[in-house]
Amino acid sequence: MTETTNFRTMDESTNADWQRVAASVGGDSGGLADLVLGMLTRLKGSSLCMPVDPYEHCLQTATRAFKDGAEEEMVVCALLHDIGDLPAPQNHAEFAAAILRPYVSDEAHGVVLLHEIFQGYHYFAKVGLDRNLRDRFRGHPSFARAAEFCANWDQNSFDKNYESMPLAAFEPMLRRVFARPPYETNTTPRVDFMGFRINMAPGNLAPGGTA
Numbered sequence: 001m002t003e004t005t006n007f008r009t010m011d012e013s014t015n016a017d018w019q020r021v022a023a024s025v026g027g028d029s030g031g032l033a034d035l036v037l038g039m040l041t042r043l044k045g046s047s048l049c050m051p052v053d054p055y056e057h058c059l060q061t062a063t064r065a066f067k068d069g070a071e072e073e074m075v076v077c078a079l080l081h082d083i084g085d086l087p088a089p090q091n092h093a094e095f096a097a098a099i100l101r102p103y104v105s106d107e108a109h110g111v112v113l114l115h116e117i118f119q120g121y122h123y124f125a126k127v128g129l130d131r132n133l134r135d136r137f138r139g140h141p142s143f144a145r146a147a148e149f150c151a152n153w154d155q156n157s158f159d160k161n162y163e164s165m166p167l168a169a170f171e172p173m174l175r176r177v178f179a180r181p182p183y184e185t186n187t188t189p190r191v192d193f194m195g196f197r198i199n200m201a202p203g204n205l206a207p208g209g210t211a
């Protein structure tokens, strides 16, 4: 194992320290895929009182996307769109979108980010909300795909009798997506140094204020 650096504060760290840290981060390219697969598997058996558990729901959603010929990154987004159901129930879409953002297109990231509101088109009216709340995002580049995602793959994936593809069928796709060089497939503003990439537009923050 590489010797650790010895700074007590970032203020006293050196360029050589960061070169070593950067090199060690670059050597863990497979770790994220393993972590995400573990998070997905953790959803098994947690029913949330839904007809199928979130694990099966994710497999169903991804299977429908795959069978409809969706791009590989979109299939992976379908597989992971609800991995935040347990750890981030109040902002599960943001949670999944944040993990996927460096590795997918702007459009796919937008679909995952918006799906929490867009799926409401299919049930908000039943709980006294306006099903068209998604309309405040008219003009967003992912609007049409997010609407399709929810209509064709997400809202209809609670079927106990549907035969989903197994996780093993999706694992190579997931590993290929997370092996992409970060931020090469989208326009996220970033600063590069020593192989690190820092996202300069985290969340909905834009330089100088909120977007």
Ligand SMILES: [Fe+2]
Binding pocket: 057, 061, 081, 082, 154
């Ligand atoms: Fe879902």
